[in-house]
Amino acid sequence: MKNFIEPRVLKGFRDFLPAQEIERRHLTEIIEKNFRSFGFVPIDTPALEYADILLGKMEGEINKQVYRFADNGGRDVALRFDLTVPFARFCAEHYSELVLPFKRYHIAKVWRGENTQRGRYREFTQCDADIVGTKSLATDAEIILLMRQTILALLQGGGITIKINHRGLFNRFLSELKLGEKSADVLRAVDKLAKTGEEAVMENLIDISGKAEAEKIMRWVKAKDLEELIALTGGPSDESNELGLLFKYFTDAGISDAGQNGSSLVLDPSITRGLDYYTGIVFETFLNEMPEIGSICSGGRYDNLAALYTKENLPGVGASIGLDRLIAALDALQEKQGKPANQTGFADCAILCSNEDDAGKYQALAKRFRDAGLAVTVFTEAKKPVQQYIQAEKQGIPWVLTIEETGLSLREIATRQDYKDLSAEEAIKTIKK
Amino acid sequence: MKNFIEPRVLKGFRDFLPAQEIERRHLTEIIEKNFRSFGFVPIDTPALEYADILLGKMEGEINKQVYRFADNGGRDVALRFDLTVPFARFCAEHYSELVLPFKRYHIAKVWRGENTQRGRYREFTQCDADIVGTKSLATDAEIILLMRQTILALLQGGGITIKINHRGLFNRFLSELKLGEKSADVLRAVDKLAKTGEEAVMENLIDISGKAEAEKIMRWVKAKDLEELIALTGGPSDESNELGLLFKYFTDAGISDAGQNGSSLVLDPSITRGLDYYTGIVFETFLNEMPEIGSICSGGRYDNLAALYTKENLPGVGASIGLDRLIAALDALQEKQGKPANQTGFADCAILCSNEDDAGKYQALAKRFRDAGLAVTVFTEAKKPVQQYIQAEKQGIPWVLTIEETGLSLREIATRQDYKDLSAEEAIKTIKK
Numbered sequence: 001m002k003n004f005i006e007p008r009v010l011k012g013f014r015d016f017l018p019a020q021e022i023e024r025r026h027l028t029e030i031i032e033k034n035f036r037s038f039g040f041v042p043i044d045t046p047a048l049e050y051a052d053i054l055l056g057k058m059e060g061e062i063n064k065q066v067y068r069f070a071d072n073g074g075r076d077v078a079l080r081f082d083l084t085v086p087f088a089r090f091c092a093e094h095y096s097e098l099v100l101p102f103k104r105y106h107i108a109k110v111w112r113g114e115n116t117q118r119g120r121y122r123e124f125t126q127c128d129a130d131i132v133g134t135k136s137l138a139t140d141a142e143i144i145l146l147m148r149q150t151i152l153a154l155l156q157g158g159g160i161t162i163k164i165n166h167r168g169l170f171n172r173f174l175s176e177l178k179l180g181e182k183s184a185d186v187l188r189a190v191d192k193l194a195k196t197g198e199e200a201v202m203e204n205l206i207d208i209s210g211k212a213e214a215e216k217i218m219r220w221v222k223a224k225d226l227e228e229l230i231a232l233t234g235g236p237s238d239e240s241n242e243l244g245l246l247f248k249y250f251t252d253a254g255i256s257d258a259g260q261n262g263s264s265l266v267l268d269p270s271i272t273r274g275l276d277y278y279t280g281i282v283f284e285t286f287l288n289e290m291p292e293i294g295s296i297c298s299g300g301r302y303d304n305l306a307a308l309y310t311k312e313n314l315p316g317v318g319a320s321i322g323l324d325r326l327i328a329a330l331d332a333l334q335e336k337q338g339k340p341a342n343q344t345g346f347a348d349c350a351i352l353c354s355n356e357d358d359a360g361k362y363q364a365l366a367k368r369f370r371d372a373g374l375a376v377t378v379f380t381e382a383k384k385p386v387q388q389y390i391q392a393e394k395q396g397i398p399w400v401l402t403i404e405e406t407g408l409s410l411r412e413i414a415t416r417q418d419y420k421d422l423s424a425e426e427a428i429k430t431i432k433k
Numbered sequence: 434m435k436n437f438i439e440p441r442v443l444k445g446f447r448d449f450l451p452a453q454e455i456e457r458r459h460l461t462e463i464i465e466k467n468f469r470s471f472g473f474v475p476i477d478t479p480a481l482e483y484a485d486i487l488l489g490k491m492e493g494e495i496n497k498q499v500y501r502f503a504d505n506g507g508r509d510v511a512l513r514f515d516l517t518v519p520f521a522r523f524c525a526e527h528y529s530e531l532v533l534p535f536k537r538y539h540i541a542k543v544w545r546g547e548n549t550q551r552g553r554y555r556e557f558t559q560c561d562a563d564i565v566g567t568k569s570l571a572t573d574a575e576i577i578l579l580m581r582q583t584i585l586a587l588l589q590g591g592g593i594t595i596k597i598n599h600r601g602l603f604n605r606f607l608s609e610l611k612l613g614e615k616s617a618d619v620l621r622a623v624d625k626l627a628k629t630g631e632e633a634v635m636e637n638l639i640d641i642s643g644k645a646e647a648e649k650i651m652r653w654v655k656a657k658d659l660e661e662l663i664a665l666t667g668g669p670s671d672e673s674n675e676l677g678l679l680f681k682y683f684t685d686a687g688i689s690d691a692g693q694n695g696s697s698l699v700l701d702p703s704i705t706r707g708l709d710y711y712t713g714i715v716f717e718t719f720l721n722e723m724p725e726i727g728s729i730c731s732g733g734r735y736d737n738l739a740a741l742y743t744k745e746n747l748p749g750v751g752a753s754i755g756l757d758r759l760i761a762a763l764d765a766l767q768e769k770q771g772k773p774a775n776q777t778g779f780a781d782c783a784i785l786c787s788n789e790d791d792a793g794k795y796q797a798l799a800k801r802f803r804d805a806g807l808a809v810t811v812f813t814e815a816k817k818p819v820q821q822y823i824q825a826e827k828q829g830i831p832w833v834l835t836i837e838e839t840g841l842s843l844r845e846i847a848t849r850q851d852y853k854d855l856s857a858e859e860a861i862k863t864i865k866k
Contacts, residue, residue: 005489007526007742010510013479015523017530018537021475037803039780039810039830042454046446046556047480047542048500048512056438067481069502072546077443079481090448093440097450099827103810104451109480113505123479138792138813145796245790252793254800309440347472357678359571360685363578367687370470377472377536380571394532397472 012114012122019342023327024125026343027154028107031127031321034150035105038142040129043104045086047111051078053089056308065112079111083128084305084318091132092309100133107323121324130318132305137242140281140301140317141249147297147319148264151285154326158333159288163268164246167278167300169229169239170269173220176234177213187272190221194270194294221270226259229269239280243267246281279303281317289336293329297321344396347377348431349410352402356382365403365424372428376401389413399431445547445555452775456760457558459776460587461540464560464754467583468538471575473562476537478519480544484511486522489741498545512544516561517710517738517751524565525742533566540756554757563751565738570675573714573734573750574682580730580752581697584718587759591766592721596701597679600711600733602662602672603702606653609667610646620705623654627703627727654703659692662702672713676700679714712736714750722769726762730754777829780810781864782843785835789815798836798857805861809834822846832864 009015016024032042051068055078068078080086083106091098107127114120129146131139144162151160167187174183189204198218205214216232223229226247230240250258250265257263273282280301287293299319306314349369351362359380366376377397379388385402392400393413400411407421410430419430442448449457465475484501488511501511513519516539524531540560547553562579564572577595584593600620607616622637631651638647649665656662659680663673683691683698690696706715713734720726732752739747782802784795792813799809810830812821818835825833826846833844840854843863852863 002744004525004743005485005741007486007522007739008483009479009526010481010483010504010508013481015479015527016477017527018474018476021477024477025475036779037808038799039778039783039808041451041778042458043451044449044454044457046442046448048443048446048544048556050441050443052438053440064505067502067504069500071443071500072497075443089440092437093442094448094450099824101813111481123481134814136789136792136813138786138789138795138811141792142796142811142813249793249796252791253796306440308438310437311435345472345474346469350472353571356569356571358685359569359574360682362571363575363682363686366471375470375472378571378575380534380569380575381567391532 010122012116012120014121014123019344022344022346023342024323027323027327027330028125028127030153031107031150032105034146034153035129038103038129038146038149040103040105040146043087043090043106044108045080045083045090045106047079047109048077049080049086049089051076053309054078054080054085056085065114067111067113081112082110083108083126083320084130087128087130088306088314089309091314092306092312095310095312098133101131101136101139102133103129103131105129125323127321127323128318129320130305130316132314132316132318135315137245137281138249141246141253143299143317143319144246144265144281144283145250145253147285147299147321150321151297152264154330155287155333160264160285161288161291162265162283162285162297163271164243164265164281164283165267165269165271166239166243166280167272167282168280169233169237169243170220170272172237172239173229173233174217177209177216179209179213179217182208184276186217190217190270191272193221194291223269226267229267242281273298273300277302283319287329287333290329290333293325293332296326296329345377346375347395347397348374349376349399349401350388350392350395350397351376351378352385352388352400353379353382354403356380358403361403365401368424369401369428369431372432374428374431401427443555445549445553447554447556452777455777455779456775457756460756460760460763461558461560463586464540464583465538467579467586468562471536471562471579471582473536473538473579476520476523476539477541478513478516478523478539480512480542481510482513482519482522484509486742487511487513487518489518498547500544500546514545515543516541516559516753517563520561520563521739521747522742524747525739525745528743528745531566534564534569534572535566536562536564538562558756560754560756561751562753563738563749565747565749565751568748570678570714571682574679574686576732576750576752577679577698577714577716578683578686580718580732580754583754584730585697587763588720588766593697593718594721594724595698595716595718595730596704597676597698597714597716598700598702598704599672599676599713600705600715601713602666602670602676603653603705605670605672606662606666607650610642610649612642612646612650615641617709619650623650623703624705626654627724656702659700662700675713706731706733710735716752720762720766723762723766726758726765729759729762778810779808780828780830781807782809782832782834783821783825783828783830784809784811785818785821785833786812786815787836789813791836794836798834801857802834802861802864805865807861807864834860 066078066081071077109125185208193201220232247259258265278300282300284295285297301317305316362378366378369376402409408427410419499511499514504510542558618641626634653665680692691698704717711733715733717728718730734750738749795811799811802809835842841860843852
């Protein structure tokens with residue numbers, strides 16, 4: 001007996017069958033359409049880069065997760081683990097070719113050797129949008145409005161809450177508590193609030209700063225509005241003014257309840273974002289009907305994107321949608337709402353094969369339908385009609401067309417209804433209805 | 434002074450700036466649209482797979498080009514070097530979930546550490562379509578018609594020639610010459626005809642088979658029509674019948690000159706395809722105005738796709754468009770024809786920033802235009818209008834909209850013409866015209 005190589009994929013990697021891939025394409029098309037409608041343009045960068053470029057200032061955790069190896073020429077290379085670092089390198093390398101402010105999007109796969117037990121994948125898709133080359137707070141507002149519009153378009157019903165904070169204001173508060181040096185630890189501790197709960201965060205904060213400071217931090221984190229934050233930081237500051245102006249932008253943009261509880265855009269002082277490079281506005285996005293799945297879109301402002309690679313200063317603001325988590329959320333939502341299963345094909349119609357020698361004629365007929373904007377698959381084996389109907393049903397094709405002596409006949413698969421003696425024009429009309 | 438990491442990409446890898454990436458997206462959208470119109474569905478597979486899966490029966494040349502390494506868990510892994518091998522593994526692994534015949538497409542990147550001096554890239558995009566699970570010759574015709582329609586849609590004018598042959602008929606001829614065991618060598622030698630010319634191929638053939646046989650092979654390769662091939666192979670055979678039927682399919686499908694010189698579909702006995710796994714119909718596609726660039730789309734029939742991984746028999750037929758060579762060809766053609774430069778953005782219009790505090794109002798206005806189907810970018814820095822016009826021009830944005838006290842005004846960047854005192858509806862109409 002022959003020995004076969006067992007067909008299998010690596011742990012944390014996935015095949016996408018047509019029903020899944022059609023959904024993925026559909027969602028990325030919506031994302032792209034919305035990104036383009038805001039004037040963002042696409043770029044692409046290599047999957048593989050020099051390791052020193054990608055790992056420049058990364059320590060520990062991420063470094064261990066990177067797929068890094070020596071290529072056939074002995075170069076130290078790695079697969080990209082996000083789209084931000086390659087974008088920073090890209091901006092430095094092509095600085096003279098960019099017209100600033102530069103609004104770009106990038107939808108692509110990234111790779112991390114993460115622990116798959118937490119339900120994470122080792123290959124996943126990120127959808128990033130960034131505006132670089134300006135400190136204007138109006139671009140912070142634009143990124144958030146872009147993501148709000150995009151996620152709402154993806155959801156097709158159902159609400160979201162984008163929780164917004166200002167890292168600079170938080171840092172100012174921590175400086176006043178003389179905790180400036182420990183701010184990274186504090187931010188990381190607070191970042192876990194939604195996941196681990198108040199008690200665990202409080203314990204952690206006590207370890208970092210002692211009980212009295214921990215209580216102050218927790219009061220800040222739980223502040224109800226901007227006024228309270230201003231009071232806790234000892235009066236207005238540049239950062240609190242920015243937060244105020246940001247919400248004014250949202251109101252002016254037509255989001256009448258921005259900042260209020262229940263709005264899609266609210267202030268939440270507990271949002272800190274794990275990543276080090278954010279310096280200003282930060283935000284995370286939650287589905288109202290499924291907050292437990294965590295943020296499906298996050299972002300924020302950074303001071304200087306490409307500092308590792310160039311002396312040019314590139315402030316900017318960006319955000320990223322995690323396609324895989326989004327799909328998990330949408331699938332769970334659909335299950336809740338009892339929505340129909342995924343589309344399994346694109347064909348509007350199949351042409352039945354009565355005689356294999358007529359394959360050319362079937363193609364000629366298919367062309368007329370395709371020219372009319374329909375997607376048509378041609379069956380090529382002269383099995384019994386009922387078998388061909390079953391094939392159409394399994395492949396999600398709603399209509400089957402048969403060439404009869406008296407004209408065309410159409411079967412609607414779902415209802416098993418037949419339409420007889422049609423001209424091509426009539427058949428096209430019937431399918432389009 | 435600070436030491437920067439030099440921003441650079443690996444040799445053979447490329448960044449795509451917006452003008453290039455917009456073109457790539459545009460072309461892949463055309464390809465996808467045509468593939469879908471024939472009823473093909475998308476799948477996706479991991480970029481990284483177990484090395485034994487990918488390299489199963491590969492020897493020498495390709496093996497050396499593969500990016501292969503041990504991952505952090507010590508697994509022997511490799512980046513995919515084509516889309517066919519992963520598709521074979523996919524079909525074996527998901528055999529019970531597929532409805533046969535299965536028509537799938539896959540547009541994705543692949544990686545090979547090729548010698549870049551020949552103008553090859555180490556990361557490139559393939560666009561594959563295959564029909565598996567049937568021996569029907571009608572599917573061979575369908576793949577060729579699909580590729581013909583797709584390439585013509587990509588070209589937007591200009592002709593192509595798809596050169597078609599039958600590997601089985603060639604092998605039958607070689608068997609009759611008692612050269613069956615040397616057929617792989619002969620096929621490889623003949624495959625170089627277009628590249629190296631007749632003399633070099635002849636020399637090579639003489640080495641393989643001696644002068645007398647070499648002359649016979651060359652006569653076969655240069656045969657003018659199917660009748661001549663039939664005569665040279667000692668009469669009709671299953672394979673010659675298939676070739677005849679294939680061209681009948683094309684004629685029936687409406688390509689009235691199929692098979693004749695100057696048609697887009699012709700018989701060419703010199704086409705052999707380098708790859709081992711083809712067993713039946715094979716074809717290559719050339720641009721009439723630029724044959725020297727080589728085949729931009731090739732394919733053929735194989736007996737058994739997934740024999741390495743499963744006992745299930747999976748005959749099929751497939752084809753692949755090399756996106757990078759296609760783009761090189763299109764760019765060269767456009768240069769010849771003096772066509773305009775690539776599109777550099779999607780925005781139909783920019784909203785001028787007169788006052789940074791009004792950013793929210795600009796977004797509200799932008800939303801009205803976006804809701805009307807226009808793509809709008811909002812400028813966020815209150816520079817002089819002329820500077821903002823220049824920015825629009827550099828970013829390929831044709832219109833700039835300004836909010837004036839008396840209404841809206843529109844500047845058409847190309848003509849420097851202004852349209853004053855417009856309502857939003859009038860401005861939308863003007864841009865759409």
